[in-house]
Amino acid sequence: MSEEILTIQELAEYLKLNEKTAYRLAGEGKLPGFKVGGSWRFKREDLEAWIEDNKK
Secondary structure, eight states, X not given: OOOOEEEHHHHHHXXXXXXXXXXXXXXXXXXXOEEETTEEEEEHHHHHHHHHHTOO
């Protein structure tokens, strides 16, 4: 069971966002992430589910 965990930099690249925007959205709880030792981490499968749920 291999779950891919992304850093904030990888998340920003994956979603084609500026890193500052990614930090802001994560801090506001608008992206599904968690902190490890003060650094944001994101499960790719959670992001993919979030994208599907937020499509319009």
